[in-house]
Amino acid sequence: MFERTTGRSAPIVVRGAGEPGSRGAGEPGSRGAGDASGPRRETHTRAVPDHRRTRPPGVDTTTAQDLSIIAAAPDADPSLERGDLSLALAGAELIDLMDVRAVALDGDRLVPGAAPRTEDALLLDAASALSGRPPYETVEDWLWRRGPELADRYRHALEAAGLTAPARSHRHPFRKDRPAGTDTAALHRASDRWTAGEPVLAVLAAAAGIGEVSDDTLAGLEDDQGAVLTGVHHAITQLAAERQRRSIEGAAFDNVWRGY
Template sequence: MTTARDLSIVAADPETNPAVEQGDLSLALAGAELIDLIDSRAVTLDGDRLVPGASPRTDDPLLREAESLLVRRAPHETVVDWLWRRGRDLAARYRAALEAEGLVAPARPHRNPFSRSRPAPVDSPDLRRAADRWTAREPVLTGLAAAAGITDQQEAALTGLTDEQGAVLGGVYDAVTQLAAVRQRRSIEKAAFDNIWRGQ
């Protein structure tokens, strides 16, 4: 299991805030991958730049893919630049992977009332591990969940992290803030456009 999979499982819980933005979650998942790559020494931080190292020992295909996408030539990418590039549609990809493995139920109910009910998630060590980390409020998982809007325990989430973990989490918060600003600007532009058509 990886931190990103644990975070995706937590986000898929029916009791999770349904208003969590998929873009925010995608950025947090990219941050989770990056933290796991740092912990495995597949990448190190030189200031805010990502310097690739040895390939991680993992069977997780998405984490292997993340490592393969690291820029290997100087000047290396910044944390935030990599989060933006890697995070695109990442929440949907993790959700699809978990659904395919039967770890979470499909997100959308069937529209046909005569169709079979959605399968319940299987009980598995992966689900128990994610639940145990979440219940224990493990700092990395809690910090990423707070950045994604799954929980509002931001202050507690910022304790107990290494310097590199804190730097990545800070990058996630910066990227999420930038995304919120983009959403707000687009909302204002849309409202102004609608008002023009209404003659206001």
């Protein structure tokens, strides 16, 4: 379960990216998907050049799936924070939907487009979850609404497809007893993108706590991709601040209980 709190700015700044929203996550009066007030806005969108797409044309795989595969790899850090990964996966879904023109950024708002042509059930679910009425929602609104339990949903989808072995425990859902036994094209594509340092996948993974990124990697992002990734970093920073606050409060309570 996520709670939105104010926190410091994200440690990784995506250069040249638009701001994800004028209101901080968790501010009172944040407008959600059910708010139909306000005039409809004229939308100006840009087509995504084929050479800048995050996945090959005609290939029914997603950045979100690739990120979940990387997180489930046998050598992945077992202490990976599930909440951080869930927020990163929600951002990956937005970028996937932008790739297929199912959503576009109009200023700081997510404006739905055509229904995506895909057989990926989770991406179809993400598209159907977009707010379809103005004033629409910001990137961070989407991350907090879509993110809860998303890491578990992708993990279960990988297990159902035979792309990874069942997780060992509920505390660390991405810790493995053994490597995935099925060697598929999906695993190869995710591995190839990861090895090549594909910018979107690399930045999302770094936000979730997997690997690091360089300035050269950040320079390879489109503006709209950068806006989404900035929102992801900001949300994860807020979530980390909330975990720290709860840890401090828990320690203070323990000290009182013990008579200190």
